[in-house]
Amino acid sequence: MTNMILDHYEINKNTAALLPAYHTDYQTTVWEKERRFHVKKTPHELIKEACLEGGADYNGRKAAVTYKTGVSIKVPIPLIPQEQIYAFPTHSPKLHECHWLFYHHIKTIQRHPDTPTHTIITFKDEKELLLHVSYHTMERQLQRTSYCITRFTPYLTYN
Template structure:
C-alpha cells in the first residue's frame, strides 16, 4: 500500500478524529467520514491552525471555554462554532498521546477493556482508544456543555445603537 503523506491538513466537518502516532514520516492520522489521511504535523498543531481559520487563537478559544464552563483541564475546543465543529482532547493537549475527537460524529462510547474505550461514530466506524470510559464520558459531557454555552452565546442579539438618536435639547 502506498501511503500518501500530507504536509498539512485542514480540519473540516468530515473530521472525526485526529490521532497522534509515532512514525518517522508523519505524526497524525486524520480520520474522516470516508477516508484516513496521514499528516506530518501533530494533532495539536492542526487544532491550533484550525482555531485560527475559525476566527480565534487556540488560547482564546480555551480561555472562553474556561470562562463559560469552568473547565480548566482537557478543555474542549470550539474550533469553529459557526460550522458546529467542536473537539475534545483525550488527555492533556501537550502530551504526545493526546488525540482529538470531534463530538458531532460520536454516536456512542462504551467500555472495551480495562482502561480502554470503544468509540462508535455515526457512520458506524469504530475507534479503540487506550483511555478510560469514565474520562471519555466526562469529555463528551464537557463538550456538550461547551456547545450549549457557545450556541446560546452566538444566538444572543448583539448590542446595536438605535438608528435615530434624538438630539439633546438645551434649555
C-alpha cells in the same frame, strides 16, 4: 481509504478524529468520513491552525471555554463554532498520546468488555476506535463538550 501523506490538512466538517502517529514520515492520522490521511504536523498543531481559521487563537478559545464553563483541564475547543466544529482531547494536549475527537461524529462510547481502562468509540460511519482511556473519562469529556456547545451556540433573537 487514502494513505497519502500531506504537508497540510485543514480541519473541516468531515473531520472525525486526529490520532497521534508514531511514524518517521508523519505525526497525525486524520479520520474523516470514509477516508484516512497522514499529515506531517502534530494533532495539536492542526487544532491550533483550525482555531485561527475559525477566527481566534487556541489559547483564546481555551480561555473562553474555561471562562464560560469552568472547565480548566482537557478543555473542549470550539474550533469553528459557526460551523458546529467542536473537538475535545482524550489526554492533556501536551502529551503525545492525546487524540482529538470531534463531537458531532461520535455515535456511541462503550466500556471495553475486558479492559476497564479502555473505551470503544463508535463513529457515525460505524468505524470503531479503541482508546486507552477509561469510559468515565470519555463520558466526562463528552459532557464537557456538550456543555461547551450549548454555551457557544448563539441564542436566537426574536423581534
